[in-house]
Amino acid sequence: MRKKVLIVAYYWPPAGGPGVQRWLKFVKYLPDFNIEPIVYVPENPSYPILDASLEEEVSKQVTIIKQPISEPYKWAGWLFKKKTKTISKGIITGKNRQSVAEKLLLFIRGNFFIPDARKNWVSPSVRYLQSYIVSNHIDTVITTGPPHSMHLIGLALKRSLAVKWVADFRDPWTTIGYHKQLKLTKFARRKHLKMERKVLLEADHILVTSKVTKREFEAKTKQPITVITNGYDVTSVAKPELDTMFTVSHIGSLLSQRNPDILWRALQDIIQERADFRAYFQLNLVGYVSDEILKTLAYYGLSNYVNEYGYVSHEEAVVFQKKSQVLLLLEINSADTKCIIPGKLFEYMVSERPILAIGPDGSDVASILKETNTGVYFNYAHYEGLKKQILAYFEAFKANKLQTYGIGLQKYSRKALTKQLADLLTWEL
Incomplete structure (x- = not known):
């Protein structure tokens, strides 16, 4: 019998960009290792980048459940359309060149939406998932961030149900570069640190994408931490002719x-x-x-x-x-x-x-x-x-000799990395 795993994510096709790739690929290969992924994502998200082609990679056999989300980027866009779009994509103007509108948006984003602009999805998601998890006999929940509000969903489910919880950090939380640009008050900084600490102390297992992040988190928690990097997948794209320039x-x-x-x-x-x-x-x-x-x-x-x-x-x-x-x-x-x-x-x-x-x-x-x-x-x-x-x-x-000869790349294939994840889910949780 396959083990059921619930994956709570914000980014999912048709979202484009790097945030969607990691769990799109894990979900693709987990069934090969006798694990059934069930994916929970927003029904009406405000994705800054769209790539409809990624929807073709989602297996028809994967169960995907959705609930509505209310996001401030939608109403903020009425007032500051251009700046809202660029900030949601991660494009933040240098400090000395920021307009009044951008400074205001960054201050609001940093201090009124903690940990992030998807915070309002936490409570309704917890209410919905509590009954879903019980009804479907799920014993393992995985949350992936950023946005780190996904981890608050996992925290609440861990506290209310007898489930194991894995918190996957694609990026760090309070030490990520853009965090310093959000014009945080002392109160907001303390609140971020408090939330981060709760997640790191209460998750049963923590996944990170780099050794540097692992060392950072090891100073903050005694919970087990595993590095599973991102990777590459086999593509059907034919090898094109090299550029002549x-x-x-x-x-x-x-x-x-x-x-x-x-x-x-x-x-x-x-x-x-x-x-x-x-x-x-x-x-x-x-x-x-x-x-x-x-x-x-x-x-x-x-x-x-x-x-x-x-x-x-x-x-x-x-x-x-x-x-x-x-x-x-x-x-x-x-x-x-x-x-x-x-x-x-x-x-x-x-x-x-x-x-x-x-x-x-x-x-x-x-x-x-x-x-x-x-x-x-x-x-x-x-x-x-x-x-x-x-x-x-x-x-x-x-000289027509520009080439590389990679060594040991196989361990970074998406399927090999998914086996690492499957082994962790099967044996350690």
């Missing part, structure tokens, strides 16, 4: 804080020094890009080399990954982002294209790239090394 492609949202002057300066200098580089170089930006990034590119004289594609479907993103000459991975230069391992990293790794990554020292990304031989990682102070590496990639491109 020297394309350096960033795939995914490019936020204001993720703006590496060191890279733009290196590219500007190479363009000025090398006529052959000028003739072949293109910078592809695939996904939402903040205005500040575009202004910085213009400042460095790079605008004429930029192809801005906007958001594309996941399938189209995979095509860009496979045909680009170099794949660009950028993270904010902050200790808070050491724990961030973008989901796209793993798809980058199996694209057989070299990865050029820039981020803070001590990042988990750096160790994964080194372990798998799939790219090179630089911090924000290593200008000469970065410039030298770009030129090395360019010379290999001209």
Whole structure:
């Protein structure tokens, strides 16, 4: 008899972006390990990004239950339409350039909607799920955040029913980079910390996506913590012809804080020094890009080399990954982002294209790239090394020898990662 597991999530197809991928893939493969996933999601969510193609990956055999949700982004959009949309996508203007409207929205979001804008879904969800869990003989609940209000649903169910509860943190809670931008009062900060502490102390098992987050949480709780990273899935996308230009492609949202002057300066200098580089170089930006990034590119004289594609479907993103000459991975230069391992990293790794990554020292990304031989990682102070590496990639491109040879990638496949999860659910809970 299959074990039933209830998964409480906010992001689910037709939502697009990285937040939906992790549990979409776990749900896809859990039945292969004798576990029946039941997915609970909002009926009428306000998703900032849509990708209808992901709905095709949801098995018709999976039980999906839904309840209505009331979200402030809908009414806020009547007053501040553009700013509401960008903030809900995670695009926050630099502190010195924020408008009065954006400052107001961030203050309201941070101090009146704790832990997040989906808090009003907690109580009705708990009431609905209490009877559903009993009626369907479910003994294990998994919550995945952000939004971290999903964990408050798990906390309430754990306290009221005899269920085991797994709290999955795709990102940290109080130490995530954008948390500092929410203009929190002292009261709000204390409330976030109190909620986080309750979740970490009362969940039966905690899942995280990085070793850095595991070390952070180990200082806050004695509950068992397991690292299960994101990963890659087998796709039906045929391998396209490589670009004939020297394309350096960033795939995914490019936020204001993720703006590496060191890279733009290196590219500007190479363009000025090398006529052959000028003739072949293109910078592809695939996904939402903040205005500040575009202004910085213009400042460095790079605008004429930029192809801005906007958001594309996941399938189209995979095509860009496979045909680009170099794949660009950028993270904010902050200790808070050491724990961030973008989901796209793993798809980058199996694209057989070299990865050029820039981020803070001590990042988990750096160790994964080194372990798998799939790219090179630089911090924000290593200008000469970065410039030298770009030129090395360019010379290999001209010689038609630009390629990577990954090592040990299989353990990052979605099916292998789901087996880790299934083993935990079967034996430890």
